[in-house]
């Protein structure tokens with residue numbers, strides 16, 4: 001079997017992998033991105049996650065240039081807006097990721113799954129993957145784990161943690177898109193018409209509907225599934241509903257049988273819920289399910305125990321670090337572990353959390369993306385080295401994209417990536433529009 005060589009090989013094409021690939025290629029690295037699914041974007045496309053979280057709780061955004069570029073280009077395509085929870089049109093987001101990677105010169109292989117890792121001491125030598133026709137093998141100066149599940153790191157023998165001490169993980173979901181809604185028949189409120197993307201109005205309405213239908217027996221929560229609305233918005237012009245829906249409790253999101261079950265069961269629950277809306281809400285009478293996720297909506301699975309572990313205090317105390325590559329203020333956002341916890345209010349955003357997001361910000365250090373065992377491996381996205389709580393903050397798309405911008409740049413600059421010169425990296429990131437400090441200076445998207 002031939003082994004092809006690249007400067008940087010990335011496994012996983014979620015927003016973490018895509019942003020790393022674009023940045024590595026823009027800095028001259030011959031870059032290969034390998035993805036098990038059929039499209040780029042991960043949770044943001046195949047998972048149908050409908051929004052980017054706010055780009056900050058300050059008066060102005062504190063996200064770096066790559067996120068701003070992605071957002072602006074998605075708006076230009078008609079696939080997002082400038083609301084604080086900016087909507088994400090999954091199809092246009094896939095199109096944009098493909099386009100940006102093509103422009104940068106990234107080689108992309110879809111429908112290709114990581115199979116084996118060959119490691120010698122502190123280096124990954126090569127990996128083998130499986131696509132539809134045969135097994136291929138790739139060597140690289142640097143490898144990046146952007147699988148969300150730390151799959152590459154785990155296979156390389158890097159220590160990982162999974163969920164809480166009892167291996168319980170945050171609830172998973174089943175985001176969906178429905179069409180055929182007649183927004184003019186919804187209650188005529190200024191909130192809906194002025195800002196159809198202000199998610200709070202529709203989210204609150206839909207939560208009330210859920211409560212009513214639970215009381216009438218039309219919907220029934222169980223130990224394993226709750227009819228929960230985490231967020232919903234409606235495109236007033238096109239009558240399209242995007243919904244972050246449902247909670248699956250008690251599953252192991254690294255277990256293939258569990259994932260297959262929640263995909264199947266999730267599709268059933270979406271149809272059941274949309275049918276209920278059609279029967280009860282005049283504006284929804286002609287609603288039709290347009291899309292359910294082709295990738296399970298997983299909030300939490302494995303995370304590495306890396307060179308540095310970012311703990312919850314980073315959020316509460318507004319910690320800064322010498323090797324910060326971004327700043328952020330998104331809060332510790334942990335969905336409930338069980339239905340009982342959810343009923344006790346376990347998903348609510350407390351005033352304390354919101355106040356801290358408004359008044360403080362924390363640094364995102366580069367060393368949470370490195371390991372103690374292997375020098376040419378970087379890890380990005382929903383599996384970096386952090387406490388459960390802190391990962392609940394870092395896992396959101398704008399922060400993941402900021403991490404990808406830094407890791408891709410570092411992987412192109414340095415072989416191995418662990419030896420990157422941090423002040424030099426920070427200088428380049430600043431020149432390219434990253435934000436490493438905040439002093440209240442207005443800076444608009």
Ligand SMILES: Cc1cc2nc3c(=O)[nH]c(=O)nc-3n(C[C@H](O)[C@H](O)[C@H](O)COP(=O)(O)OP(=O)(O)OC[C@H]3O[C@@H](n4cnc5c(N)ncnc54)[C@H](O)[C@@H]3O)c2cc1C
Nearest residue numbers: 012014015016036042043053114147148297298381382397
């Ligand atoms: C229900 C839900 C709601 C959310 N809401 C928001 C929100 O409103 N706003 C926000 O900003 N964020 C939100 N998030 C968080 C955010 O969407 C994700 O955490 C983030 O997109 C993760 O990006 P990632 O690139 O790290 O991982 P992923 O998006 O999970 O991408 C990982 C990719 O790796 C691929 N892969 C995995 N294993 C292999 C393998 N062995 N070989 C090849 N490929 C592999 C997968 O197919 C996938 O495409 C939400 C998440 C969920 C689940």
